[in-house]
Amino acid sequence: MQEGQHQDEPAKGNETPATARFKALPDAENPYRLSGLQLTPLKKWAAGIPAVKAALADLFEQGIPFRGALALFKMNQFDGFDCSSCAWPDPDDDRSPLGEYCENGAKALAEEATTKKITAEFFRNHSVYDLARLSDFEIGRLGRLTEPVYLPEGGTHYQPISWDDAFKKIAGHLNALASPDEAAFYTSGRTSNEASFVYQLFVREYGTNNMPDCSNMCHETSGAALRPTIGIGKGTVTLEDFYDTDVIVIIGQNPGTNAPRMLSALEKGKKNGAKIIAINPLPEAGLMGFRNPQEISGILGSGGKLADLYLPVKINGDMALLKAIELLLLDFEKSAPGQVLDHAFIQEKTIGYEAFTRQFENYTLAALAEAAGLTQEAIFEAAQMLAFKKRIIFCWGMGITQQPNGVDMIREMLNILLLKGSIGKPGAGVCPVRGHSNVQGNRTMLINEKPTDLQLDRLEEVFGFTAPRKHGYDVVRAIKAMQEEKLKVLFCMGGNFLSATPDTTYTAAAIRKLNLTAFVSTKLNRGHLIHGRESIILPTLSRSDRDVVNGEVQIVSTENSMGVVQSSKGMLTPVSDQLINETRIACRLAMATLQGKTVVDWQRYADSYDAVRDDIEKCIPGFENYNTRVRQKGGFYLPNAARDGDFITAEFGNRAPFTLTGLPETTLAHDEYMMATTRTHDQFNTTIYGLDDRYRGIKNERRVIFMNEKDLEKAGLKEGDKVDLFNYDDGVERIAPLFVVVPYPVPEKNTVTYFPETNVLVSVNNVVKESNMPASKHVKIKIRRHTPEIYQRINAL
Known part of the structure; x- marks a missing residue:
């Protein structure tokens, strides 16, 4: 053995x-x-002192108690760097001097701030096969990548390669393709606005829209549901809305693990009188209670209760639950005309109300409750909590977006908000809780396999090249294209493509058919070990690393879940002098590949990220005076017409449609x-x-x-x-x-x-x-x- x-x-x-x-x-x-399972009692609350201990333990385990602690005090602060973990927004004004981060943010910082290194000697001593025998946890503990490495066809070990030779080799593969559409360019949600913009610019000047990204696996469903109905594929609420609302519905999301700082916002809303309805098959601790480690009550006391009502819906029973609530709201309105539904809002802002209400002639509460896996009494209680309130926020995560009918379920939530007039006003609206820290910013920066003609027209006007119009591959279509050998090259700007994607055996076989895989990464992951015939790993700076270009410390920017664009400036000394920021990697790749055919001044972008932001301002609405506003305390909000009550849709003008959906x-x-x-x-x-x-x-x-x-x-x-x-x-x-x-x-x-x-x-x-x-x-x-x-x-x- x-x-x-x-x-x-x-x-x-x-x-x-x-x-x-x-x-x-x-x-x-x-x-x-197996590692040796031990079972402990289930928790009924999240955070508290155990969270503080767990956060600090990772710093000690990585051997960086002082380096890490100094960085934590700068994370998510106005003059610091943005956490590379979740995209939950920072407070606009009041940020904790003790630390504006959560347990998972501290763990993410410990992972990237580690001084453990993976060097050329390490790769000489460990074959790709041997590394694959390690678990994902063991691979992640190996340390930071320090120099570019290359795996030749038939090779067993990654070996050192210079940056110039690495770009030359990737460019050679790209330029040898029969069509630019034989390459795909993946993007992770940690990539900054600046890197995302120059990356997509290179890909489009190269000639393809094959830009699968992590949105294709987390919140593409949210955009697909919201864009045709309210005119924007993002949330409509701000953090302040959580503090002053009547009801918060959390469905298919676990804030205690996936966005722990959200618990502070929920706690504040509760203190101001909000009720919380939690809907999830699992009774998550972070939905039940919260012990705020920055307050005495969270340290010495029992903390605070969060969910006023928990509904243990069965998997994919959410649609039946939502329809049951609507059925009851319509019944309540009959008993109390004008007190439950907002008829003025329905008349002025929506379309399709009559057809929507007629469907409930075919539903009964008993049948819907059975389909949801809930009691009629529990659903009745939820409907009562919503009936006479106007300021309602619906939050959801991948428990909704990764259901086959996820688009319909989000539109059903929107139907409830339209009935109540609870969108486009303070304390009310939709809140898709994003995962990775800049996944929303990536899409704003045009990382999109299906760009609009308007977006491409603007790129052409500013830069003068002809942008490809054919829609590209998303993640699932890219995997199938690899399997069918329609793709020859996969370039990944961050992420762990293999482990994030579905059907692992199928996907691995597809990746192995590629001529080249190239990865921009801070650390080694399993995706580097399942590769094409040739493979290259390009090490990059992390969000917390100090990025100096031509003697100047650079800032980058990100967009959080609520549409705030803010600056991020790393402060840690990088573990290697060979690390390059993703923005400069994209620029150097463009120069090596396009050479004399380009019309873009890539060196200008590589020399100064201010130059990148100057041109983002020319191409993307809402970024006027970008370089000045991003340096303001707290950054700036992007325009959001739906937040202001204007639902500008292609099909319905300024009205939001009620959507007719079916039960799965x-x-x-x-x-x-x-x-x-x-x-x-x-x-x-x-x-x-x-x-x-x-x-x-x-x-x-x-x-x-x-x-x-x-x-x-x-x-x-x-x-x-x-x-x-x-x-x-x-x-x-x-x-x-x-x-x-x-x-x-x-x-x-x-x-x-x-x-x-x-x-x-x-x-x-x-x-x-x-x-x-x-x-x-x-x-x-x-x-x-x-x-x-x-x-x-x-x-x-």
Whole structure:
């Protein structure tokens, strides 16, 4: 048995023909081994002193208690740098002098501020195959990348390469393609506005719109739902609206883990009289209670209760719940005319009200409650909380956007707000809670595979080249194009493409067909180990690193979830003098590739990010006087007509339409379950900080499946049993082996697992209608007792 190998895991050498291929190809997934699960009591509140301890522990573990602490005091401050974790907004004025960050923000800082280094010597001593045997957690702990490296075709080890040679090699591949559309350019949400703008400018001058990005996997659904209905694909509320509202509905989102600083805003809203309705299959600690570590009550007391009502809706039962609430609101209006619905708003600002109301002749509360998996009494209570209030905010996350009917569900939430007149006024509106720190800014900077003609016209006017008009590949379409060998080159500006995407085995096979993969990264990840015939890794500065160009410390800018553009200036000494900011990487790639054919002064951009912002101002509305305003305290808000009550849509003029949607029809066989993927509290996207999920009572393990106790009894399973998971979408057998059963208060026939470990079960064809996002929260699976023979079946696949 090899070191670190689980007793059930097959040795991956050349023992048999079935396993011999593992020596040639690194693993596409985390190793199939268990770490030693320990269960602890479920938490009923989030944050508090444990969060402070966990945040500081990571700094000590990385060996940077002083370097890290100094950086934390600058993170999210007016004169500091923007957190590279979530996109929750900073307060416009009142920022805590103790630290404007959360536990996960501190963990993200510790990851990038570490002084551990991956050097050329490290790569000489570790093959790609050997590195793939490590877990994602172990890979992430190796340290920062320090110099460009190259993996030749047939090579087993990455080797050093100069920056000039790296750009020359990438440019050679790009210029050898039969068409620019044979290349795709991925973007991560950590990329700054400046880097995103020059990156998309290069890609379009090169000649393609193949720009898949992380929006295609998180909130593309939100944009697809909102843009045609209210005229903008973003939220309509500000942070101040949370402080002065009547009701906050949180649906399909876990703020305690995914956006912990949101808890402070919820607490403030509660103190000012707001009620909170939490809707989620899992009873998350961050929805139940909050102990603010910056207040005495959060340190010594029991903290504060958050959710006034928790509705444990079953997976994809949200639509039935929303329709049931609407049914009750219409009934309440009949009993109290003019007191429940805002008829003046409906008349002046909307269209389609009569058709919308007629549909409820076909619904009953009893049937809708059953479809939602809730009691009629609980839904009645929720409707009552909304009935006589006008200032209502709906918040949602990927629990909604990654459902097959996610676009419809967001529009159904909007239907409720339109009935109430609760959008486009203070304390009311929609709030898609974004994940990565600048994912919204990327899209504003035209990182979009489907740009509008107006956007492309403006680029042509400013720069003078002919921009491609054909829509490009999103993430799912890019994966299929790789598999069909329509794509030859994949360039990734940040991120971990493999681990973030669905159908891991299929995606890995597709990536391996590419001629070249190139990655811009701060740290090593599994995506670098599943590569094309040739591969290059380009190390870059992190958000917290000081970026000096021509003797001047540069600033970059980002856009948060509520449309505020603000500056970010790193302050840490970089771990290597070979690191280059993403903006300069994009510029040098453009110069190497386009050479004499370009009409853009790329060197001007590389020399000064002010020059980039000057031209962003010319191309994108809302960025007037960019360089001055971004340096103002707190930055500036981008225009948001819907926030002001103007719904400017292409089809409906200045009116927002009521949307007619249907109930989903999901049937499960007697031995099938519905699975949703989620992240742990020790994780941000695909970055694994640790092996604990403190709030859910999981310690030292990730390969777990949460199941209802009644389902366990029916299946003859018990806590701690080992099982294998299967999906059969499209007639294809997909297997995720070796998971530990954990009883949990989830709805019957529903299960929850962690990603990326179960992304292998998500078919590339299981997507959200209209947005084409992976529907990772709606996966049919079968569960069987674990057998060692399962690995032979996996090898056969």
